[in-house]
């Protein structure tokens with residue numbers, strides 16, 4: 064579909080409308096409007112998929128403990144295996160590997176990045192996705208395949224949460240404690256605990272008084288709904304079902320719920336952008352013709368396109384590759400320096416408006432009822448929210464059993480009673496409420512404070528990060544030897560987050576392998592190296608705050624109260640991977656403590672650097 068011409072775009076009117084829609088939704092309580100699925104609401108986070116099994120506590124020793132058995136943890140473990148490390152223990156709160164794909168089994172769950180670049184180690188494990196955008200269950204099984212292929216089930220601790228990590232100087236090991244009474248030792252620890260893991264709920268008055276059935280999408284209750292992620296939810300056939308939330312999850316679940324439920328009420332506060340999905344089965348002839356090394360090449364190509372790097376050809380063309388310049392306002396990467404900044408920003412804004420006009424026009428094309436179509440139109444800039452894609456979502460609102468409830472004027476759903484949802488003074492009687500309300504952003508593991516980490520000299524990691532995380536390359540911190548983190552903090556990011564994790568996993572495995580090969584006493588960045596990295600991040604920081612300040616609220620902009628500026632390496636993932644690669648070719652003296660030399664006993668406090 065062609066974008067409308069820039070000349071036909073009235074930017075002033077669009078800006079005014081965006082401001083109005085933002086102001087309609089902004090709340091003084093910001094992120095405090097939510098409550099975690101913890102404490103009295105802990106049952107919302109209970110694992111519905113695996114029965115709890117008793118086991119004896121561990122009191123032994125392992126070479127490497129990997130906390131988090133999602134793709135990050137699996138990829139780090141696989142790389143360590145390849146490097147010849149045998150003693151690897153994977154630990155996870157879940158009952159199996161898979162991370163986000165273990166938990167998210169809601170109907171319709173799928174990858175929203177092309178599976179040929181998203182699902183890692185396809186060639187290594189001899190796998191090929193059945194569809195361009197694979198189903199969640201296929202991705203979860205692929206995680207299992209990786210664990211089996213690299214023999215990672217040999218020593219796993221599932222249904223286990225680490226509660227305390229304490230460094231023991233002699234014999235240079237971590238003492239690990241868990242909520243299952245374990246107290247064992249590990250020479251190295253790698254954490255890969257995810258960024259969107261803890262389910263969150265709206266803090267609704269009366270939530271505890273609801274007598275019907277209720278659960279969060281990441282803990283789907285198939286015992287109640289019947290059916291499978293493919294649908295046929297027969298338990299809902301005679302039910303009035305409410306789904307709260309229309310983010311990436313809501314978009315995927317609603318079409319199947321609409322098919323199954325007697326009546327479906329979709330409670331929307333801010334509509335998502337819903338662009339073309341264009342999924343299709345994998346063409347066997349195409350797959351057979353792929354040459355060895357094809358997946359790396361495709362992944363690198365996709366990463367480069369999304370990061371705004373010049374490429375000779377687009378191996379992937381989809382909704383992500385079509386909107387690269389627009390993504391730059393939120394995600395790190397190269398910008399087109401050939402244009403003066405003012406002109407570039409204006410071009411981006413026009414391009415953004417054209418894309419959003421097309422997305423709004425698509426609503427009119429697909430939704431029959433005019434009033435419903437108006438409510439489904441997103442009025443904000445493209446990257447204010449996670450972009451959405453679906454060829455079924457909008458059509459679901461044409462069904463007679465589906466009602467869209469606009470909650471924007473009351474800043475969302477306002478309460479619950481014994482048998483209903485409240486929106487202002489209107490009451491919607493329902494039998495079942497499904498929360499598609501997302502996750503606490505960035506709150507997991509160390510950052511949440513749930514995991515106590517005490518390093519050299521009895522220093523707590525959270526205290527040492529009191530003014531923001533302090534790392535070298537996002538991986539390790541001075542004063543915390545042999546503790547390596549994978550994730551989105553102080554690294555570079557991309558929509559294909561598994562690729563980001565794979566590069567990180569390969570890097571930390573290479574560092575550990577080299578440390579072992581050279582008999583290093585420990586892996587720990589010098590205070591100077593850490594400080595240099597923080598300065599680099601500051602110097603290159605791409606300020607997204609002006610863009611975010613104009614966005615409708617959401618987890619990207621701290622519900623309209625803050626921005627994430629400075630958390631990542633702004634030149635982008637391609638530049639970051641190049642930097643890591645060159646660094647690995649060096650002597651790694653910034654992190655390998657060799658021979659008898661020792662890091663200073665006192666922990667230097669370098670200047671405070673906001674991150």
Ligand code: NDP
Nearest residue numbers: 173174175265308309310311312332333449475476500501
């Ligand atoms: P989101 O945080 O994106 O969406 C939560 C939804 O709940 C929003 O629509 C929000 O509205 C709504 N909401 C919250 N409180 C209220 C309230 N009081 N009343 C009405 N509505 C409310 O969570 P998701 O689970 O959809 O997605 C989280 C992330 O997970 C995505 O951004 C993506 O990164 C990832 N994901 C990826 C998928 C994939 O295919 N790879 C699929 C699904 C998720 P509002 O926008 O107004 O705040």
